[in-house]
Amino acid sequence: MFKNQPSGLYVLALANTGERFGYYTMLAIFLLFLQAKFGLDSTVSGQIYAGFLALVYFMPLVGGWVADKWSFSKCVVTGLAVMFVGYLVMAVPTDIRSTSSLIILCAALVLISCGTGLFKGNLQVMVGDLYNEPRYSGQRDAAFSLFYMAINIGSMFAPMAATAMCNMALKAKGLTYVASLPEICNRFLDGDENGAELIAVASENGMDAGADLAAFAGEYISTLSTGYSYAFAVACVSLIVSFIIYFAGRRTYAHILTDKKAPGAVKTAASAGPELSPSQTKQRVVALLLVFAVVIFFWMVFHQNGATLTEFAKSCTSPEADGWTRIGFNVWALTAIAVGVYALFNFFQADGLASRLISILILAAVAGALVYFYKSTPAPLTGIQPQQYQQFNPFYVVALTPFSLAIFGWLAKRKAEPSAPRKIGYGMLMAAVAYTVMLVGSLSVVGTSASVSPNWLISTYLLLTFAELLLSPMGISFVSKVAPPKLKGSMMGGWFAATAVGNYLVSIPMLLWGKIPTALLWGILVAICLVSAAFIFSIMRKLEAATADSPAPVDADKLETVEDDAI
Numbered sequence: 001m002f003k004n005q006p007s008g009l010y011v012l013a014l015a016n017t018g019e020r021f022g023y024y025t026m027l028a029i030f031l032l033f034l035q036a037k038f039g040l041d042s043t044v045s046g047q048i049y050a051g052f053l054a055l056v057y058f059m060p061l062v063g064g065w066v067a068d069k070w071s072f073s074k075c076v077v078t079g080l081a082v083m084f085v086g087y088l089v090m091a092v093p094t095d096i097r098s099t100s101s102l103i104i105l106c107a108a109l110v111l112i113s114c115g116t117g118l119f120k121g122n123l124q125v126m127v128g129d130l131y132n133e134p135r136y137s138g139q140r141d142a143a144f145s146l147f148y149m150a151i152n153i154g155s156m157f158a159p160m161a162a163t164a165m166c167n168m169a170l171k172a173k174g175l176t177y178v179a180s181l182p183e184i185c186n187r188f189l190d191g192d193e194n195g196a197e198l199i200a201v202a203s204e205n206g207m208d209a210g211a212d213l214a215a216f217a218g219e220y221i222s223t224l225s226t227g228y229s230y231a232f233a234v235a236c237v238s239l240i241v242s243f244i245i246y247f248a249g250r251r252t253y254a255h256i257l258t259d260k261k262a263p264g265a266v267k268t269a270a271s272a273g274p275e276l277s278p279s280q281t282k283q284r285v286v287a288l289l290l291v292f293a294v295v296i297f298f299w300m301v302f303h304q305n306g307a308t309l310t311e312f313a314k315s316c317t318s319p320e321a322d323g324w325t326r327i328g329f330n331v332w333a334l335t336a337i338a339v340g341v342y343a344l345f346n347f348f349q350a351d352g353l354a355s356r357l358i359s360i361l362i363l364a365a366v367a368g369a370l371v372y373f374y375k376s377t378p379a380p381l382t383g384i385q386p387q388q389y390q391q392f393n394p395f396y397v398v399a400l401t402p403f404s405l406a407i408f409g410w411l412a413k414r415k416a417e418p419s420a421p422r423k424i425g426y427g428m429l430m431a432a433v434a435y436t437v438m439l440v441g442s443l444s445v446v447g448t449s450a451s452v453s454p455n456w457l458i459s460t461y462l463l464l465t466f467a468e469l470l471l472s473p474m475g476i477s478f479v480s481k482v483a484p485p486k487l488k489g490s491m492m493g494g495w496f497a498a499t500a501v502g503n504y505l506v507s508i509p510m511l512l513w514g515k516i517p518t519a520l521l522w523g524i525l526v527a528i529c530l531v532s533a534a535f536i537f538s539i540m541r542k543l544e545a546a547t548a549d550s551p552a553p554v555d556a557d558k559l560e561t562v563e564d565d566a567i
Contacts, residue, residue: 006130008256009143011249013150016123018242019080021154021161022087022235023116024394028159028387029166029228031310032182037096037225039186046307046510052109053303053503057496059117064125064493072122072129073257076246079119084239086111091233093226096218097189121492128480128488129256141420141477142405148473149401152394154238159391160331162231166385169227175220177385178205179314182224185217281484287421287546288482288491290539291475292498294424297532298471299502301431301525302464305390308509308521309438313386313457316442316450316518324374325455326381329388333373334395340366345402389457396465404469420478421543425536427471432529434463439522447514482546 030052034045067075089108094101127147131140170177181201187193195213202209202216209216276284327333340363347359411417418426441456476495483491512521536543 004136004139005143005146006133006136006252008130008249008253009127009146011245011252012123012127013147015242015246015249016147017150017154018238018245019083019119019154020151021158022083022238024155024158024390025161025231025238026087026090026112026235027306028390029162029231031306032314032386033225033228036182036186036221037228038102039097039190042311042513043511046513047507049307050504050507050510052113053506054500055110055113056116056500057299057503058500059113060121060496061117061490061493061500063117063119064121064490064496066118067122067125068488068490071257072126075118075122076126077243079115079117079122080239080243080246081115082118083112083115084236086115087232087235087239091229091236093229096221096225097186121496124476125480125488125492126253126256130253131480140481141408141474144473144477144480145401145405145469148476149398152397154394156334156391156394156398157331158394159387159389161234162228162387163385165230165234166224166227169223169230173219173223175207175223176205177224177383179319179386181205182221185221188213188217276484281487284482284484284546285487285491287543288479288494290543291421291424291478291536292494294428294532294536295471295475295495295498296502296505297528298428298431298467299499300505300508301435301529302468303503303506304509304525305393305461305464307506308513309389309457309460310386311510311513312438312442312518313389316445316452317454317457318451319384320380320382321384321454322380325458326377326379327370327373328392328458329381329384330373330377331391331395333370334391336366336369336373338395338399341399341402345406384454389454389461392458392461393465393468396462397469400465400469419544420474420481421536421540423470423474424478425533425540427467427469427474428529428533428536430463430467430470432526432533434460434467435522435525435529437463439519439526442517442519442522445518
């Protein structure tokens with residue numbers, strides 16, 4: 001899995017890990033932040049959330065165009081700086097329930113989106129360029145799986161960081177987190193609540209609302225919002241770490257860097273490999289556009305993790321967990337499990353006895369750690385916050401990536417590995433299965449208030465992760481492999497533009513939240529997944545033909561010219 005990989009992969013992957021840690025720390029609480037600080041309902045907050053996601057994933061299209069004209073590396077560095085300013089603006093506490101504060105927030109979101117546009121897609125193009133060299137070309141799919149795993153290492157710890165910052169701010173004021181309390185406080189301040197529910201909920205959770213309910217409501221919202229701002233400050237620190245990693249490891253990827261405006265930087269396209277005919281170029285572009293159409297609907301259903309799935313966690317899921325489930329809300333227990341998975345794989349893949357003995361020791365330590373976490377975690381575990389469910393998806397990605405690579409590697413040796421487009425189709429089917437689980441789990445839910453087991457959401461995230469591993473890294477690899485050399489940056493930007501459209505469509509289920517039965521909402525998402533899967537399987541021959549016609553690897557001495565030709 002880690003063999004025959006260029007060292008530049010690990011540097012770029014770690015730089016991306018830091019950036020994604022900051023991004024997902026912010027995203028884990030973003031919807032909750034909007035609803036608490038500004039008193040927005042699910043419809044309005046869902047629109048802002050979806051609009052931000054759409055902008056984040058649309059801007060790489062612009063960033064790819066800029067990089068094709070300027071420099072991939074310079075765009076990456078500029079993107080880090082712009083994102084830092086955006087997170088810094090969000091980290092400064094402002095007045096609650098204020099129009100001016102909302103305007104400042106929107107300005108920060110634009111900065112983060114522009115910075116992400118310059119950073120995200122161009123860093124992935126650089127990763128792809130590492131594999132244009134013949135000795136690495138066969139490792140491209142595995143590389144993007146490892147790169148994707150690194151992203152999720154960062155995002156796995158993000159909800160924990162956001163929760164810790166939130167709890168720190170509340171504890172300093174003698175307050176505790178209650179999922180329903182921000183909405184109750186905002187309703188009271190709006191004059192829609194007489195105070196009885198506010199007093200009751202506060203009392204049930206060990207807080208004294210006092211005689212001045214307006215002061216208590218304002219303080220609770222302000223304190224919680226400040227905790228969220230602390231989490232945004234964590235994102236600033238993570239970007240500094242990414243910047244240091246990127247420059248410290250520059251020598252590992254220096255051979256793929258060029259300056260578009262430097263004398264002699266403009267080369268002929270022929271140096272990047274055999275010239276494509278207009279019909280070949282058209283075939284590949286059409287294949288990519290068809291894949292983008294399916295990708296739109298995958299991200300629409302997948303990114304419900306921060307939207308309707310978070311609403312379900314907040315309103316319809318019990319804040320308590322028992323049995324082994326409860327250690328799943330301890331990110332260090334999840335980390336131990338992931339370490340155990342890699343130790344197990346190393347045991348079977350190691351060549352020497354010493355390496356296998358080390359693996360056995362690690363597995364024993366992991367088993368001991370899990371027993372410790374199980375015994376030391378209260379039973380039942382209470383006070384689970386909605387954003388904590390978002391650590392399961394990245395954990396599953398990190399833990400399951402070795403299995404994914406092993407299975408597809410085994411199939412590849414037998415010349416039976418599914419093509420990238422076929423994997424994407426299977427991913428859509430798996431997403432349909434995931435939301436079928438949510439549908440079944442919601443049959444007992446009336447309205448948007450219930451207390452179902454956390455295991456429904458945990459199981460759904462597992463199945464969605466299977467879908468993600470089949471679709472996302474394989475899709476990025478497909479774009480990197482099939483895109484015509486002269487359109488490399490733009491086609492990677494097109495992948496993100498399709499993702500942007502899908503992310504904006506995230507708002508549609510949020511518009512329906514509370515207006516139709518919850519089970520019916522999940523049923524609609526199941527139908528979308530099935531229709532998308534049927535579409536991609538109907539055009540499979542066309543997509544696989546484009547894959548079979550992928551460009552030949554370039555020679556190492558021609559590698560530097562590839563980036564110059566991607567317009």
